[in-house]
Amino acid sequence: MEQQMTFDKAFAELQKLVRQIETEDIQVDTLAAKVHDANELVKYCETRLRVIEEDVVKERE
Amino acid sequence: MPETQKLSEIVNEIEGTIRNRFAGRTFWIKAEIADVKKYTDKRWCFLKFIEKMGNQVSAEIKGVFWSNSYRQIELFEGATQQAFTSGLEITCNVAVKFHKRYGLTLEVVEIDFAYAVGKLELERKLIIDRLLQEQVMVQDGTSGLYYSRNNRIGLPLVIQRIALITGPDSDGQRDFKKVIGNNKYGYAFRITEFLTRIQGDEASGLVAEKLRLIEAEQNKYDVVVIVRGGGSDTDFKSFNNYELARQVALFPVPVLTGIGHDRNTSITDLVARQNRTPTETATFIIDYNMDVDNELESLKERFFSAVDNRLLRTSNDLENYRQRIRNLSPETILKKGFALIMMDNKIVCDPAHIPENAYTQTLLKNEIIHSKVIEKTSNGTANDI
Numbered sequence A: 001m002e003q004q005m006t007f008d009k010a011f012a013e014l015q016k017l018v019r020q021i022e023t024e025d026i027q028v029d030t031l032a033a034k035v036h037d038a039n040e041l042v043k044y045c046e047t048r049l050r051v052i053e054e055d056v057v058k059e060r061e
Numbered sequence B: 001m002p003e004t005q006k007l008s009e010i011v012n013e014i015e016g017t018i019r020n021r022f023a024g025r026t027f028w029i030k031a032e033i034a035d036v037k038k039y040t041d042k043r044w045c046f047l048k049f050i051e052k053m054g055n056q057v058s059a060e061i062k063g064v065f066w067s068n069s070y071r072q073i074e075l076f077e078g079a080t081q082q083a084f085t086s087g088l089e090i091t092c093n094v095a096v097k098f099h100k101r102y103g104l105t106l107e108v109v110e111i112d113f114a115y116a117v118g119k120l121e122l123e124r125k126l127i128i129d130r131l132l133q134e135q136v137m138v139q140d141g142t143s144g145l146y147y148s149r150n151n152r153i154g155l156p157l158v159i160q161r162i163a164l165i166t167g168p169d170s171d172g173q174r175d176f177k178k179v180i181g182n183n184k185y186g187y188a189f190r191i192t193e194f195l196t197r198i199q200g201d202e203a204s205g206l207v208a209e210k211l212r213l214i215e216a217e218q219n220k221y222d223v224v225v226i227v228r229g230g231g232s233d234t235d236f237k238s239f240n241n242y243e244l245a246r247q248v249a250l251f252p253v254p255v256l257t258g259i260g261h262d263r264n265t266s267i268t269d270l271v272a273r274q275n276r277t278p279t280e281t282a283t284f285i286i287d288y289n290m291d292v293d294n295e296l297e298s299l300k301e302r303f304f305s306a307v308d309n310r311l312l313r314t315s316n317d318l319e320n321y322r323q324r325i326r327n328l329s330p331e332t333i334l335k336k337g338f339a340l341i342m343m344d345n346k347i348v349c350d351p352a353h354i355p356e357n358a359y360t361q362t363l364l365k366n367e368i369i370h371s372k373v374i375e376k377t378s379n380g381t382a383n384d385i
Helices: A007-023 A028-050 A055-060 B007-022 B067-080 B113-133 B171-181 B203-216 B242-249 B267-271 B278-328 B330-335
Strands: B027-039 B044-053 B056-065 B089-099 B103-111 B137-139 B146-148 B161-166 B190-195 B223-227 B255-258 B273-275 B340-343 B359-363 B368-372
Touching: A007 A028, A007 B278, A028 B278, B007 B089, B044 B067, B056 B067, B067 B103, B067 B113, B089 B113, B113 B137, B113 B242, B113 B267, B146 B267, B161 B171, B161 B203, B171 B190, B171 B223, B171 B278, B190 B203, B203 B223, B203 B242, B223 B278, B242 B267, B255 B267, B255 B278, B273 B278, B278 B330, B330 B340
Parallel strands: B056 B103, B161 B190, B161 B223, B223 B255, B255 B273
Antiparallel strands: B027 B044, B027 B089, B044 B056, B089 B103, B137 B146, B340 B359, B359 B368
């Protein structure tokens, strides 16, 4: 995951992934990678709700 | 040696004169009040009425509320959302009394709230008009709601880093922090406190000063929270202050207020995001994060159900293909009673390739029939099936 990830970014990416998989014909080959990404994003967001990270500050500057 | 009188004689005469002149009469006066001292247990209040010419006091007299009129003070505070305190101008009905020991006093019978409320309303309206004129805030034509730059800044998806402006050791501070600290969902918050007096006339200036400190490091905060609670119902003035309202309206970080007024909305509330109390403000923040948490959960479910669907569709597709391939295999065709004709170990697709007298093999389900072609004739239809 990229270093300057923020909750807002991760959330937006997750929304995009969901839209993609719901509407586009994703190839089964790439499905595994998408599932991995989605899992990472969800985990990141869930953690960020419960932990404060300082690098969020830098990102906003 | 001049002839003297007893003090009591002259005091009695003064008393009599005043009684004759003023007994049974009351007067409506408009004056500023000063040196207000309330004795809540006895329900007395001592004060001074003054009138000024510029900065000079041009008239001054003692005033008092006895317990039979003390209720007027409470009604005044309720109606105006303002503490009955020195510096106010009030309109009241008074009786002139002289006491042999305590001298001349105006006893207050009644306060004219309408005057006080009207005056405050007018002040408030002037400030709102000015802010509208300066385009620091705008009023929505249909909803009547006020919008400022501040209350239109979008909140981040998660609120975590809170700059808290509140009174030290105040109920507001305790209530807010308690609710935030006890959130059962385990959301993380970091509260940076900016403690200051948040009651009284100086409060607007003190809050403004804290806002400037926060603005200097605005990237460190998701929101600014201004809260106070517990018996502050009577002190509304500081949040109707023009400078403070303007500063909040233009403030770059979203401001959430919970300044403890049930009935009224201060101008500062109008230009910020208002909650009624410190507890409600804290609850708002937790609910806000919970909403995004729920949305996250539903995104997760949607994603994985879409993945399942996708996989199911693929496996159905595969099954379809398998079925079609099975249907088309020579074995299936032979089982159905069709035959294959072979010549020189090759399947013959085009009968034109079979000359007369050729040796052919006809493949059936269980047997092969070896034949010699005696004659070829057209069957009257197209050959291709």
